[in-house]
Amino acid sequence: GEDVEQSLFLSVREGDSSVINCTYTDSSSTYLYWYKQEPGAGLQLLTYIFSNMDMKQDQRLTVLLNKKDKHLSLRIADTQTGDSAIYFCAESIDTDKLIFGTGTRLQVFP
């Protein structure tokens, strides 16, 4: 079945790295995504990774994928207060349907 799990909350100090984790169940996932949602707003695509890749880096963001364990993580380097938001991972079974995780609320304090 389709199920995507995330830890609910993460709190980090400004300047530290944040690591947000995600586990999924469907091994046929083709792409995995990370989205950011600020309060009262829609979702902003941060990055995505193809299922045959292990890692993808984009500026402060590093995505790690362990396909064997069906584990995805997002590392934010030098976390800033503006990074405070809810982060959703999502898996794509085909090019259309996205299954979203439960969301992780990241709180960055000075």
Added chain:
Amino acid sequence: GAVVSQHPSWVICKSGTSVKIECRSLDFQATTMFWYRQFPKQSLMLMATSNEGSKATYEQGVEKDKFLINHASLTLSTLTVTSAHPEDSSFYICSARDPGQGGLIKYFGPGTRLLVL
């Protein structure tokens, strides 16, 4: 990145009335758009897939007669909540698939918050 807009951003209506929400892709043509709803502190749940020029595909448990979807052009999809009730109060978010990137990228609108009194 590409932009998807929604209108209105906020709507308050009386129980029993119908509400129409618009979703537009502003700088690309989207043959496929998606409608999600999000309850407070919860994740997004896909309601339906809107296909230009054809009927929408609804997810299990979503009433097609309650949530009418029209995708009449390549840049516009509308969701009409018919005979709205307080339990329909939610945050509705649309997304549009950008065909220019192999269909991999879906951009999301800013959302519409519906409150039914």
